[in-house]
Amino acid sequence: MSLQLALHDVAQQRLRVGNNFSGPKIRHREMAHRFSDVVYRELTGEAGPFDTQVLCASPGKSKGSKDIVLMDYDGYGVRPLVADGGLNLSPILSPNGTLLAYTSYRAGNPNLYLRNLLTGAEERLTSGAGLAMAGSWSPEGRYLALNHTIDGNSEIFVYETKSKQMKRITDHWGIDATPSFAPDGKRMAFVSDRSGSPQLYVTDIQASAPVRLTYEGRYNTAPAWSPRGEAIVFVGRADEDRSMGVYTIRADGGSQNRLGGGGNPDAPIWAPNGRFVMYTSTQGGSSQRRMMREDGQANHLLSASGPACLTSQWVARTAR
Amino acid sequence: MQKLFLRCGSFVVLLLVGWCGCLIAQTQMQIDIEKQSSSELPALAVPPLLGETADPALGQQIRGVLQQDMRFSGLFRIADPATYPEVPQTVEQLQYASWASLGW
Secondary structure, eight states: OEEEEEEEETTTTEEEEEEEEESOGGGHHHHHHHHHHHHHHHHHSSOOSSSEEEEEEEEOSSTTOEEEEEEETTSOSOEEEEOSSSBEEEEEEOTTSOEEEEEEOTTSSOEEEEEETTTOOEEEOOOSSSOEEEEEEOTTSSEEEEEEEETTEEEEEEEETTTTEEEEOOOOSSOEEEEEEOTTSSEEEEEEOTTSSOEEEEEETTOOOOEEOOOSSSEEEEEEEOTTSSEEEEEEEOTTTOOEEEEEEETTSOOOEEEEESSOOEEEEEOTTSSEEEEEEOTTSSOEEEEEETTSOSOEEOTTSSOOOEEEEEEEOOOO | OGGGGOOTTOEEEEEEEEOOGGGTTOSOOOOOTTTOOGGGOOEEEOOOOBTGGGSHHHHHHHHHHHHHHHHHHTSOEEOOGGGOOOOOSSGGGOOHHHHHTTOO
């Protein structure tokens, strides 16, 4: 199939941008998404969010199982990455798209695995009964931040891929979880209940003393650091009416802003261009994916298609 | 750029875009995503593909993806197809003026 797409500017009475695509008909959605990004770049000067994919753990064929899948941001083109009939969770893909970190119960415990998607080689990064979950990769792919429960308490660790060394970042009786790297590859945001309630903190790969970020509300969790700057998106609960919402806050603790709410929002993640946020919400009953602009505008339901699943990462399209 | 549209057996989508009447005199449409407010969104039309009759279902799906993406971008108001003027059958027939007078 050959497809030609063009954007005409009526006010200027001219063709703004046109592209030719050719390929099998089955890839027509991908061609359209690519042109959507061309239009977005033409008009904003920035990379678009549409020719992208998300990772999630989706209900598998056997009862209680979950597969790791990669699908278009809008839920089409579902591609299984790990489908072994077991329970697999929380996939996070390295920046170059080759190393998949995920949690699997296949050895009996919720251990963290690292699979090379090119070679199929796989290693287990944690052992024991404690839950281990990948949080995020540093932008250059050198470090994987994770939380691991040892001696009954969850702590933050960083795994360095080259040396294969695991470095402990937090050491506190509170629960420390869901680390998310800053674009500088050094700082990371995480959630801890060390103050008595779940709040956001910032530390770094040197394991510096964590600095508390959030003070509004007694429940703030699930931080994700924007790939393009100092904004951190998270889920919080307002003290007044106990309503849950998606918020952003600057890494220095300033400019806290409620983007949206309704239902039980969970797991906000950034588009690769850092201009959009995707999250799951129970607004309207069942769990559904939504996306919105970074300022909370243009909030739209996404899960009209594709499996209902908690998306853990939003990435540029890998492997065409 | 005209040759873009002259291949046979292929589709062409015209995403037609224009500012609302009051802003039509603007010289260069460039969207500042930091400053944009919903009251001044440019309108966007996604008319049927040229050559779509060869495979109407596929054409409709392609338009659906484009329309969805553009709506999710928050950068546009998607114009109601009922307000479209006559859709050109070739690019040469495209009359910018008729799309500009939609009153969006």
